[in-house]
Amino acid sequence: MWGLSRCLSVPRGWLLLTTGVQRPFSSVSHTPQICIVGSGPAGFYTAQHILKHNPKAQVDIYEKLPVPFGLVRFGVAPDHPEVKNVINTFTQTARSDRCAFLGNVMVGRDITVEELQAAYHAVVLSYGAEDKRELSIPGEDLPGVYSARDFVGWYNGLPDNRHLNPDLSCDTAVILGQGNVALDIARILLSPVDILRKTDITQDALDALSKSRVRRVWMVGRRGPLQVAFTIKELREMINLPGTRPKLDPADYMGLEKAIKDLPRPRKRLTELLVKSALEKPDHKVEANWARAEKEWGLRFFRSPFAVLPSEDGKRAARIRLSVTRLEGMGETAVAVPTGQVENISCGLIFSSIGYKSASISSTVPFLPKQGVIPNSMGRVEGIPGLYCSGWVKRGPTGVITTTMTDSFDTAQAILEDVQTGALNWSEPRAGSVTILELLHLRGIQPVSFSDWEKIDEVETSRGLTVGKPREKILDTEEMLQLVCR
Structure with missing residues (x-):
């Protein structure tokens, strides 16, 4: 997969160095670094609320697939296109200069939760309920x-x-x-x-x-x-x-x-x-x-x-x-x-x-297998400062998108409150994506940026247009990765 890396586009605000590692333009020493695991509604709504209410925060969203939006793309019935309109709002969030999408990165396999905790001030687990x-x-x-x-x-x-x-x-x-x-x-x-x-x-x-x-x-x-x-x-x-x-x-x-x-x-x-x-x-x-x-x-x-x-x-x-x-x-x-x-x-x-049922993402993260949730208080993971959760892995696989929005805003608000009270300390600098990208580079994993996704999106909508559909989805992840090299 590393062979594709040189033709992938660069996420907003990143500079591609000759080593292949991407680094921010500005210093990270005073920037609140937050990462979210999962790019479904819970992940995007959490990011949206943080970015809106903290003008300095940098939010990175990690996703195991090369494409974003989770169950909005893969769960909402195809004959309910109006429900998918939230993608427009999520796209605005992803295009923010203070937000980066890192697709094709599976947390728990390509990178660990512990490595994310070391690189970011706050880690939010929003990976949903992917098991049956x-x-x-x-x-x-x-x-x-x-x-x-x-x-x-x-x-x-x-x-x-x-x-x-x-x-x-x-x-x-x-x-x-x-x-x-x-x-x-x-x-x-x-x-x-x-x-x-x-x-x-x-x-x-x-x-x-x-x-x-x-x-x-x-x-x-x-x-x-x-x-x-x-x-x-x-x-x-x-x-x-x-x-x-x-x-x-x-x-x-x-x-x-x-x-x-x-x-x-x-x-x-x-x-x-x-x-x-x-x-x-x-x-x-x-x-x-x-x-x-x-x-x-x-x-x-x-x-x-x-x-x-x-x-x-x-x-x-x-x-x-x-x-x-x-x-x-x-x-x-x-x-x-x-x-x-x-x-x-x-x-x-x-x-x-x-x-649906959530699964444990790491042995170091507390998990209640019977309920399929991470034990938490208003999104704060019990016993682990700086670790949060939102969406179905927080409350169980119930409710609709608006329920997830409210739930995710609550988690984001908990993070913001922890900043104000000092429970979450920004004063210690964290390298954020710099550290993670170096690790991914060493492991032969190249993340897909949001602009890369937009190339995939353009091909899908073009193929759909030829047959009278809003899009014709690409089913093969390898084909998705090859498309961003064009």
């Missing part, structure tokens, strides 16, 4: 069973998932989970391909979906309709999806009208829409769409995955065995417990959408 939660049931390793994370990464162009090649030859898919990611997957599986052609979904995914035989999708949840985790916007999209009709059992919604009046407003509106869709006759336009529909989706409540059953030849998944549950407790805190009954659903495609 396991079902831990028999048969989950059978062909035909996929994690939601891998499937979403596949159709969104995550390099790690580009060879997933999911088998879409069956007529029924089951999604284990009832959150927004589950609805995203159901919508992608059932959407008319002509709609998806106008998005930034990958060409490989488009080709596979155009040949898909999936006509029915069940979304299964351990609890009931009062505990679903998706939001009203995503539910409304599913109800109005062209060529598709909902299959909602009226018995699941009987009596909920009485409970609705005491619910918080967001949950109240969501439950009202569920009840209306299940119990009331739709208007003429919706009814006509449902009557013509060749595809359908439904919600199955009070069911928990028990086992994946193989086909007769044992070569792939053929059924999912579900444990029937009942609720103990009320509302959001109600717990599903098994009744001892089981039932099977025939299906050739199963997605586990039971959540």
Whole structure:
């Protein structure tokens, strides 16, 4: 990879010396040096707040991929382009003279957290939740069973998932989970391909979906309709999806009208829409769409995955065995417990959408594996001054981008407060990226700058323009690196 280094462009404010090491123009002795690990929403929002409220701070953002933006690029559904508009704000942050993006650098492998701590006054861990939660049931390793994370990464162009090649030859898919990611997957599986052609979904995914035989999708949840985790916007999209009709059992919604009046407003509106869709006759336009529909989706409540059953030849998944549950407790805190009954659903495609999970980045950083978070107080990592965290690795994989924004601002504010109170001392000079770039040079690792990313971005948007899409994502990291050498 070092052979590419001489043709990569230089990040803002850096001077490329003859040794190949990049150094700042100005002295670092009185400059607050801060680095952020992870270039998703949590990382960029943390950087944005620090740069806005400390006019001297230098913020470096490290990212393991050559491209920035994390789950905004690789997690947001391709048919939700409006959610990706935050990239415009992140781009403004990255173009600041006091901010540098260092892609193609994996902290924990290419550089250690301890080396970052020695080079910077403050280190913020914002690397998200990149692992998948396991079902831990028999048969989950059978062909035909996929994690939601891998499937979403596949159709969104995550390099790690580009060879997933999911088998879409069956007529029924089951999604284990009832959150927004589950609805995203159901919508992608059932959407008319002509709609998806106008998005930034990958060409490989488009080709596979155009040949898909999936006509029915069940979304299964351990609890009931009062505990679903998706939001009203995503539910409304599913109800109005062209060529598709909902299959909602009226018995699941009987009596909920009485409970609705005491619910918080967001949950109240969501439950009202569920009840209306299940119990009331739709208007003429919706009814006509449902009557013509060749595809359908439904919600199955009070069911928990028990086992994946193989086909007769044992070569792939053929059924999912579900444990029937009942609720103990009320509302959001109600717990599903098994009744001892089981039932099977025939299906050739199963997605586990039971959540993401963060992983430990270093043995020196405290980590709670069960919760998948770094123990912290308002973003301050317990017991380690100068080490902070934000985003999903701070609070767990919950919430939307606006939740992450608020959370990240809180961490950034904690850093700023620590500067004011003296808990974080800037008086001792830190070399920041100078030290890290020297280490990377010795290890044959060349970071990708934000201007390098803009070259990749230009190629992707140009390729997309030729086929009527906002972009055609490059799936191979080596191709990305070669592009910045042009």
